[in-house]
Amino acid sequence: MTTDILAAIPSPPQGVWHIGPVAVRAYALCILLGIVVAVYWTVRRYVARGGRAETVIDSAIAAVPAGIIGGRIYHVITDHHLYFGEGRDWVDAFKITNGGLGIWGAVLGGGLAVWAVLAYKKVPLAPFADAVAPPILLAQAIGRLGNWFNQELYGGESEAPWALEIYRRVDENGNIDQMNGVSDGFVLTTVQPTFLYELLWSLLVVVLLVVADRRFRLGGGRVFMLYVAGYTFGRFFIELIRTDAATTVFGDIRINSVVSAVVFIGAVILFIATRSRTRETPDYVAGPAPDTDEDNDGEPTRQ
Structure with missing residues (x-):
């Protein structure tokens, strides 16, 4: 199928x-x-x-693998039809580089890992959550570019100037291989680039988070709550546009739409309920100083 339009966004x-x-x-x-x-x-x-700074590095070392594992588990559970059943190979569930990470599984897995690291260090979680919220969302936006390369997560057919061209990709033998092949120049269709909508929405929310944080000196985890509320608000509507196969609940509602709505409501309630919280003092944020001792030369020695 070809589409005669004046302009469109090309896929890689x-x-x-x-x-x-x-x-x-x-x-x-x-x-x-x-x-x-x-x-x-x-x-x-x-x-x-x-x-x-070392608290962030230590947390990242734990959070990155935990987030990837959590994100993959969430994706496999909510899109199990892609990996299990007739004609499917369950081994594909482990092929993370082919695409497929659920953001809420990633946030939960990474969050639990960070909580464990900070609890061990006796460092408060809320200030860290507020610091990491905008960077997390920026990372999500960058990650959405991967969906562009994979030609995935798009909506229905469109002839809008910002529609996305989906190419036919073939392997070296000329066989169709959309995931690993190279485009032969044939445009299969042009579609709504929902990955781009989410990327742009995420960048907008990042800016709003930074501005609100500076303007109101938010603390107590409230920047993170705003991140969750802002992202899920946009994700709910973007999810309604997507046409890729997905698990549905309550009839024909995509499960990610339901999750977005529930999480959005929870984040807004928490944000309102914690309106009396203020920005923490630097001493509180840092937590207890690392244990040290003085050796015979007067130099501190870490225990």
């Missing part, structure tokens, strides 16, 4: 490059770039609040 001709036996996937690179940017920005925000 491929999402995988092979360097010898190694497959370099754009989706994985986008995820990694998002993580690096999020860690760097979180260090700056957390230190500005009074925290220690």
Whole structure:
């Protein structure tokens, strides 16, 4: 099928490059770039609040793998039809680089890991959550570029100028391989680029979070609550546009729409209920100083 339109957003001709036996996937690179940017920005925000940079690094070491595992588990559960049943190979559930990470599983898995690290260090969670909220959402926006390379997570057919071209991709033998192949130039269809809508919405919410945080000196986890409320508000409507196969509940409602609505309501209630909270002092944010002792030369020795 071809579409005669004046303009459209092209998809990348491929999402995988092979360097010898190694497959370099754009989706994985986008995820990694998002993580690096999020860690760097979180260090700056957390230190500005009074925290220690090493706390962010230690938390990231635990949160990144936990977040990826949690995100994958959520995706596999909510989109189980892609991996289990007739004609499916359950081994594909472990192929994370092919795409498929559920943000709420990632936030939950990474959040639990961070909570464990901070509890061990006896450092309060709320200031860290407020510092990490905008960087997390920025990382999500960067990660959405991976969906562009994979030609996935889009809506129905469209002839709008911002519609996305979906190319036919083939392998070296000319067989259709949408995930690993290279475009032969044939446009299968043009669709609503819902990944782009979510990317732009996320960037808008990032700006709003930073402005609100500076203007009102938010504390007590309220920046994180705003992040959750802002992201889920947009995600609810974007999810309604998507046409990719998804698990549905309550008849024909996509499960991610339901989750977004429930989480949005919870975040708004928490934000209102904690309106008396203020920005924490730097001493409180940093937590107890690392244990030290003086050796015979008067130099501090870590225990």
